[in-house]
Amino acid sequence: MSAPIIIKSIILTAEKNVRIYYKKPPVIIFGLLFPLFMFLSFYIGRNIDMVLFFPGFIAMTLFFTASAVGPLITPWEKQAGTYERLLSYPVTVSTIILGDVLAGLFFGIIITVIALISGIIFLNIAILNFLLMLTAILLGGFCFAALGVLLAAPSSKAPSNVMMLSSLIRFPLIFISGIFIPLQELSGTGLILSYISPLTYLVDIFHSCFNGYSILPIWVDLCGLIFFSCIFVFVANLLHKRNLAKGL
Amino acid sequence: MGKDDYAIRASNLTKSFGSVIAVDDMSFRVNKGEIFGFLGPNGAGKTTTIRMLTGILTPDKGEVIIDGIDLRKNPVRAKTRIGVIPEIGNVYVDLSAKENLSLTGRYYGLSRDLIEKKTRDLLTSLGLFERRDDLVRTFSKGMKQRISIACAIIHEPQILFLDEPTEGLDVQSRRLMLDTIYRVNKQGCTVFLTTHNIEEANKLCERVCIINKGKIVATDRPEKLKSAFDKTQSIEVSFDRKIEQESLSHNPIIKVELFGDKWRLYTTDPDRAIKYVVALAQEEGMHILSLTTCGPSLEEAFIRLTGGGG
DSSP: OOHHHHHHHHHHHHHHHHHHHTTSHHHHIIIIIHHHHHHHHHHTTSOOOHHHHHHHHHHHHHHHHHHHHHHHHHHHHHHHTOHHHHHHSSOOHHHHHHHHHHHHHHHHHHHHHHHHHHHHHHSOOOOSOHHHHHHHHHHHHHHHHHHHHHHTTTOOSOHHHHHHHHHHHHHHHHHTTTSSSOGGGOOHHHHHHHHTOHHHHHHHHHHHHHHSOOSSOHHHHHHHHHHHHHHHHHHHHHHHHHTTTTTO | OOTTSEEEEEEEEEEEETTEEEEEEEEEEEETTOEEEEEOOTTSSHHHHHHHHTTSSOOSEEEEEETTEETTTOHHHHHTTEEEEOTTOOOOTTSBHHHHHHHHHHHTTOOHHHHHHHHHHHHHHTTOGGGTTSBGGGSOHHHHHHHHHHHHHTTOOSEEEEESTTTTOOHHHHHHHHHHHHHHHHTTOEEEEEESOHHHHHHHOSEEEEEETTEEEEEEOHHHHHHHHOOOEEEEEEESSOOOGGGTOOTTEEEEEEETTEEEEEESOHHHHHHHHHHHHHHHTOOEEEEEEEOOOHHHHHHHHHTTTO
């Protein structure tokens, strides 16, 4: 299979996902409304320094949005009876997975950029390192979109079950990743746990982009995101192939 | 015939799910241009086999060659040669009829112009051109099935796979499905269909393969299978009024069954049986409304081969 055909299949799968799944209620609820309400519940009525809180908010937005699409696609396709037809097309499971990841990544980028521009306009937030910001959004978005696709691997035929499982895994991560409690205030088990969350590395990079400092060296943060991306794609590929026939 | 002269060549296909062997060392060949029926009772392994032949499932053991291409080594290339209508082969209900066909065409690498032309032709021939921009969710089941057919043949595949193609369809959609199978076959497309509808296989297929519990139990032309397994013939007769079963149970009629308003009489000598029925009708002052002779049935062969008849 040549590279142009692989890329074409991935883009076509992503395009199909964008057209079909972006408007689905679980994506809007778990991808948009939840992070917004989380933000409002922490922001309203509190005297929070937005400059300090903003990196965490943007990271949380990218995390929730990019990982919202992936868990939905495979269960929805299996439930609708379209997955078997998709598999019969000249594609492989790996290209389908990467197409799903790409759809999550686009969704994450679009919403995050809107939130970012809103922050710049309404809160006078300044980006100190634009190139690093762009790299972090792309890497973080890919990593979280891959996590979303991995969460669809149990291949339940009921999208609601997978969305519940995905919330069960995604929600705890935002509490251990330096969003609400800064990394420098974490210690012991909390600090160890924070390092097993990919979100931690993105929050740290965003602190560097907005506030000019990071707890870890930037190269460590970038390597962390790349490492988790590779793990998520590899395991998603493995589990999706293993569970392929379940629910067909 | 050479290795590449077959449309499908399956060798030693085996697939297990846990401790259950769904397909057990199955080998068969499908000639180019033929309509090949794959028959078996529910749970015999038909769907698992078709999924292995279409690259959806990977066999635990064995080899599938599609139009000369090894499916395991070149899955994408092999898949470009086939069209598939899965058992629950739904199309995307959130896309329009036109968008579904366009998406499928693009997956097969067709040019935009060709997709446009094929979409117009297919939707017109399937009577859906007026609804081309409507979302498929607004379509009836039969209309959705027509879109499913169009998606499977938009790229003019060399081999068309159909898994229980007429299951649950109304008469009109069933007829359309069968017409499509005939039409693509006339154009040179090999057709591989799984079904448990014996009559459908009997009418459509040049050869049938009967499977049971994951194993092939017979492969032959329907007529040869019928004559090999059923030496008896039957007569279907209906009268203008009710008649007791006992009066029909007379030599050479060996078995009598009532189906609706028709009696089915099994015999090894249809000539004598018909003469007896006519004489009986005259004697009892009854009118014969219909009288049909039926040859040995594929159903009988199927039941014997799959052990369903005891």
